[in-house]
Amino acid sequence: xxxxxxxxxxxxxxxxxxxxxxxxxxxxxxxxxxxxxxxxxxxxxxxxxxxxxxxxxxxxxxxxxxxxxxxxxxxxxxxxxxxxxxxxxxxxxxxxxxxxxxxxxxxxxxxxxxxxxxxxxxxxxxxxxxxxxxxxxxxxxxxxxxxxxxxxxxxxxxxxxxxxxxxxxxxxxxxxxxxxxxxxxxxxxxxxxxxxxxxxxxxxxxxxxxxxxxxxxxxxxxxxxxxxxxxxxxxxxxxxxxxxxxxxxxxxxxxxxxxxxxxxxx
Amino acid sequence: xxxxxxxxxxxxxxxxxxxxxxxxxxxxxxxxxxxxxxxxxxxxxxxxxxxxxxxxxxxxxxxxxxxxxxxxxxxxxxxxxxxxxxxxxxxxxxxxxxxxxxxxxxxxxxxxxxxxxxxxxxxxxxxxxxxxxxxxxxxxxxxxxxxxxxxxxxxxxxxxxxxxxxxxxxxxxxxxxxxxxxxxxxxxxxxxxxxxxxxxxxxxxxxxxxxxxxxxxxxxxxxxxxxxxxxxxxxxxxxxxxxxxxxxxxxxxxxxxxxxxxxxxx
Numbered sequence: 001x002x003x004x005x006x007x008x009x010x011x012x013x014x015x016x017x018x019x020x021x022x023x024x025x026x027x028x029x030x031x032x033x034x035x036x037x038x039x040x041x042x043x044x045x046x047x048x049x050x051x052x053x054x055x056x057x058x059x060x061x062x063x064x065x066x067x068x069x070x071x072x073x074x075x076x077x078x079x080x081x082x083x084x085x086x087x088x089x090x091x092x093x094x095x096x097x098x099x100x101x102x103x104x105x106x107x108x109x110x111x112x113x114x115x116x117x118x119x120x121x122x123x124x125x126x127x128x129x130x131x132x133x134x135x136x137x138x139x140x141x142x143x144x145x146x147x148x149x150x151x152x153x154x155x156x157x158x159x160x161x162x163x164x165x166x167x168x169x170x171x172x173x174x175x176x177x178x179x180x181x182x183x184x185x186x187x188x189x190x191x192x193x194x195x196x197x198x199x200x201x202x203x204x205x206x207x208x209x210x211x212x213x214x215x216x217x218x219x220x221x222x223x224x225x226x227x228x229x230x231x232x233x234x235x236x237x238x239x240x241x242x243x244x245x246x247x248x249x250x251x252x253x254x255x256x257x258x259x260x261x262x263x264x265x266x
Numbered sequence: 267x268x269x270x271x272x273x274x275x276x277x278x279x280x281x282x283x284x285x286x287x288x289x290x291x292x293x294x295x296x297x298x299x300x301x302x303x304x305x306x307x308x309x310x311x312x313x314x315x316x317x318x319x320x321x322x323x324x325x326x327x328x329x330x331x332x333x334x335x336x337x338x339x340x341x342x343x344x345x346x347x348x349x350x351x352x353x354x355x356x357x358x359x360x361x362x363x364x365x366x367x368x369x370x371x372x373x374x375x376x377x378x379x380x381x382x383x384x385x386x387x388x389x390x391x392x393x394x395x396x397x398x399x400x401x402x403x404x405x406x407x408x409x410x411x412x413x414x415x416x417x418x419x420x421x422x423x424x425x426x427x428x429x430x431x432x433x434x435x436x437x438x439x440x441x442x443x444x445x446x447x448x449x450x451x452x453x454x455x456x457x458x459x460x461x462x463x464x465x466x467x468x469x470x471x472x473x474x475x476x477x478x479x480x481x482x483x484x485x486x487x488x489x490x491x492x493x494x495x496x497x498x499x500x501x502x503x504x505x506x507x508x509x510x511x512x513x514x515x516x517x518x519x520x521x522x523x524x525x526x527x528x529x530x531x532x
Contacts, residue, residue: 041509130396138517140508164514171509205528239527242406243307243437247520248430251404254517255524261505262471 002059002068002078008085016051016089016101022155029104031157032089033169035096036063041167042102043067048074049100053081053089058097067098091159104157107146107173109185117145118211118264119257122193124150124179124228125219126249132156133164134250135217139172142257145212146173150182183231186214194260195224195232196252198245204236209260217253268325268334268344274351282317282355282367288421295370297423298355299435301362302329307433308368309333314340315366319347319355324363333364357425370423373412373439375451383411384477384530385523388459390416390445390494391485392515398422399430400516401483405438408523411478412439416448449497452480460526461490461498462518464511470502475526483519 005013018024019032030050033039039049040063052071058064059080068078089099114120121139126132132154139147147156153176154161162169177185186193192209195216216232218224223246229235238247238255247255271279284290285298296316299305305315306329318337324330325346334344355365380386387405392398398420405413413422419442420427428435443451452459458475461482482498484490489512495501504513504521513521 044509134514134517137510137514140510141504141506141513143507166510166514168508168510238407238524239531240407241409241527242434243310244403244406244432244434247407248400248403248432248516250514251400251517251520254513255520258504258521258525261507265505 002080004080005085006082008088012051012079013085013089016053019101020091020159022158025104025155025157030101031104031162032099032159033102033162034090034099036061036067036098038167039067039098039100042100042170043070045170047102047105047170048076049102050076051101052076052078053086053099054078055083055086055097056080061097064098107175109148109175109177109181112146112173112175114145114189114191114212117143118213119143119260120145120148120212120214121253121257122148122150122182122214122216123153123253124216124224126153126217127220128249129154129158129160130164131220131248131250133161133166133169135253136165136168136172136174138250138254138257140168142261144172144257146175148182149174149176150179179228192234193232194256195229195235196256197224197229197235197237199229200235200237202234202236204238204256204259207234207236209263211264213260213264215253215256215260217249220249268346270346271351272348274354278317278345279351279355282319285367286357286425288424291370291421291423296367297370297428298365298425299368299428300356300365302327302333302364304433305333305364305366308366308436309336311436313368313371313436314342315368316342317367318342318344319352319365320344321349321352321363322346327363330364373441375414375441375443375447378412378439378441380411380455380457380478383409384479385409385526386411386414386478386480387519387523388414388416388448388480388482389419389519390482390490392419392483393486394515395420395424395426396430397486397514397516399427399432399435401519402431402434402438402440404516404520404523406434408527410438410523412441414448415440415442416445445494458500459498460522461495461501462522463490463495463501463503465495466501466503468500468502470504470522470525473500473502475529477530479526479530481519481522481526483515486515
């Protein structure tokens with residue numbers, strides 16, 4: 001039976017709300033995800049929240065019923081609460097009907113199977129959580145084997161990243177590594193490292209991609225460090241016909257990923 | 267000579283800060299843009315702010331000097347202020363060194379020259395300001411003739427949209443129209459209307475694009491209305507190999523725009 005929480009001052013409410021801050025996420029190893037669609041995606045991927053908050057009204061939806069059963073079956077806690085508290089947890093006035101609290105998870109590099117997919121996404125010092133989430137969403141769409149986050153990237157478990165991923169956080173494996181660990185792993189098997197760069201004349205449509213292709217996108221403002229570009233098997237650029245010299249990082253990654261996909265699928 | 271403002275209570279500071287709200291932007295016909303790079307882009311496109319706020323330190327940059335001259339030459343006001351007030355205006359702790367207040371501008375449909383570019387972007391009921399700004403940025407990159415906003419789209423002059431556009435707001439013409447006005451204008455000359463849709467089996471790589479191509483993207487959650495899809499000359503879809511059934515709207519627009527660009531450039 002779900003318990004009910006009605007007070008903003010409730011300890012669990014305060015604790016869950018604090019997960020909007022990276023410091024607390026790190027301390028607890030927990031993060032927030034919201035919305036029936038995303039939580040159902042999570043459930044189907046085998047990720048069940050430790051806590052599930054919902055309103056009496058929200059609990060009537062068949063997907064919510066299935067979620068509540070799954071949470072209670074897995075030893076988690078299903079908690080009925082008010083719309084106001086749900087809004088407070090999600091940080092949005094117009095809250096989703098369910099909010100889940102999940103344990104963080106990443107995949108060790110050694111557990112990634114490079115034969116699992118012809119395309120892998122790699123991002124270096126990504127700063128914007130929306131970009132990270134959007135790249136995960138694109139990764140799901142192109143069937144990427146995973147997203148490898150290099151050096152100091154923004155937290156993939158931030159509320160903004162989870163939201164932008166639209167559930168792909170739960171379906172696309174994420175590894176977080178230093179460049180010094182990534183390169184030896186990459187070179188221990190077949191791999192083509194493709195870097196997006198402004199320092200090349202090779203158009204992205206003119207290059208030949210060979211599976212497994214690892215698509216490397218650099219920091220939003222600075223792009224890739226020179227030494228990282230030097231490690232790439234090929235550097236490519238996208239045509240820029242306007243005044244600006246770069247695209248949004250998530251956009252550039254997607255245009256590249258779809259080109260690689262088209263080539264590799266023939 | 268720039269005047270100096272040091273008080274948060276200053277009437278102009280309050281008025282400018284209020285431009286973060288759509289209601290005030292609409293009442294004043296003014297909007298905010300920030301950052302030396304973006305304001306310089308604006309200046310080069312012939313857009314000079316009515317008011318330019320900067321710190322004493324920020325004013326030392328050669329680009330800031332040029333901006334201040336341009337503003338004063340155009341009869342605008344250059345205003346030195348504190349870092350704290352600049353942060354308050356921009357709504358970010360880590361404010362840019364300059365903030366400009368510009369008059370809003372859009373382009374009437376009748377003034378768009380369809381021969382000016384082989385690619386045009388069209389968005390319908392777009393909800394997210396970051397998506398709108400990112401689509402403008404992509405529009406600049408592919409040399410789009412403009413962005414046509416159909417029906418009730420998010421405000422392109424919101425702080426988030428301006429920021430995400432990275433200056434493209436000033437270089438890509440924007441028209442705002444109802445669908446009922448758009449279709450007669452579109453059909454009054456050569457045009458291929460290409461809709462992104464889930465209701466088709468035509469892969470985006472399999473379709474043939476003919477200039478001028480008008481790329482139509484629908485609402486983030488709902489896609490295009492059926493009647494709008496029926497008006498399209500061709501509907502195309504992007505491969506979706508994962509669990510989700512859609513991409514981020516700005517990402518999907520960019521993947522499409524680069525495919526059209528590649529085909530039209532041969």
